[in-house]
Amino acid sequence: MEINAEQVGSSLVIRLNGELDMHTAPSFRQIADAGLKPPAVKHLVVVLSEVPFMDSSGIGALLGRYRIVREKRGKLVLVGMNTAVRRVLEMAGVLEIVEVADTERRALARL
Amino acid sequence: MEINAEQVGSSLVIRLNGELDMHTAPSFRQIADAGLKPPAVKHLVVVLSEVPFMDSSGIGALLGRYRIVREKRGKLVLVGMNTAVRRVLEMAGVLEIVEVADTERRALARL
Amino acid sequence: MQDQVTNSVRMQFCSRSENVAFARTATAVFASQLDFTIDQLDEIKLAVSEAVSNAIIHGYKNSPGMVRLELNIIGRTLEIIVSDSGAGIADVEWAMEAAHTTDANRMGLGFVFIKEYMDDLVVQSEVGKGTTLFMRKSTDPQVRH
């Protein structure tokens, strides 16, 4: 899994490339948590367009980051899910609590 | 493996889609041999652009058809090999005895 | 009519996190011998990913062990058997419910996903001996076992 992180204003943008499971979730978690440390960073945008697969370990990692941004009164925005990923996030009820955007630009515009 | 066969003048064009190995070679062989039955059909063009993999069973099937068209004083033309397929055909010495073309149209123009 | 097993593969691999991807991908490759749809293959990958992750995380508690994965094609049905010789489950019925987990860092979604995506799930487990999941999925969703 390739992970790219960038701070854009008060948002941390993380772009994932690869499958998110118990093997790859820990590095996502680490990079996200480091990027969310600064008090100025309130929101997290996770770009999933290059994530072909996600299971409950991946969902757990996303929801853990959701709790962090919520404590900062920020938002978690998910961008560009494929059908398989959207289905499991829906089943897990994640899509009811996080924001969803078509593109990274739209996600940032909203924050 | 999807196999599409079409007679164009004195040539049989076979378009393969999938991996050519001991499992898929028999259907290629069957369809090619049926298409090469009519005495008017002298040449065989095999389009490999959608063949991601070929092993010695696939090469054997190609060389068997080469013998048939040679007996008919026709030619075998291979079209659009990827790197992996080109390498094994090269190692097997196949590229020294058959014709190679970039596109189906060029292959047919030559026959 | 009772169909016969026409093809099968048995795998055994180390309980390492990188093998979860191996297991689900190898299963999808084998499963594609049946005419599953892309969506169904995604469902199979998810179920195997959850079952193998559980064997590694809960069964072996992330220490070395061997996970077994058996795939059988029976008519138009794929049977998937995932087993470990790890900790076992004290209360299977409890564990299979949504949000039930013995690991505070997890969410208790694994069994929910497997039940949702497979036609059939049977769990056999014995504390201290290990756990086996028997899953089935047919290309024809009408078929229930």
Next chain:
Amino acid sequence: MQDQVTNSVRMQFCSRSENVAFARTATAVFASQLDFTIDQLDEIKLAVSEAVSNAIIHGYKNSPGMVRLELNIIGRTLEIIVSDSGAGIADVEWAMEAAHTTDANRMGLGFVFIKEYMDDLVVQSEVGKGTTLFMRKSTDPQVRH
């Protein structure tokens, strides 16, 4: 320095032609845990395809049997062991030469390809007992065993 096996998978599957694709793809997925190039992964797929095809065609003569495939990661090297309990090879040295085949419909290219693409090949065979191929390939082509 003698490296340890850090990861391994053992597979066993029916000697059916559709499993050749399964075997080479599963191997490539497992092999991608090492940083092989795309070309090297193609080479690994070809070697496995040839070895498993031979087990099915020559070992079991296209009748039912079980093919075993073991993959071990040892440092930066992938070890691939393909074995059958089939016919065996009477003269291994002869069989390994280019164009040598006992099947008039084939071309005797399998061993040539394996030798070309693998860093290392050892063949053990006993007539009536079966055949085992030990192959090795390193991500670093300098390493020879």
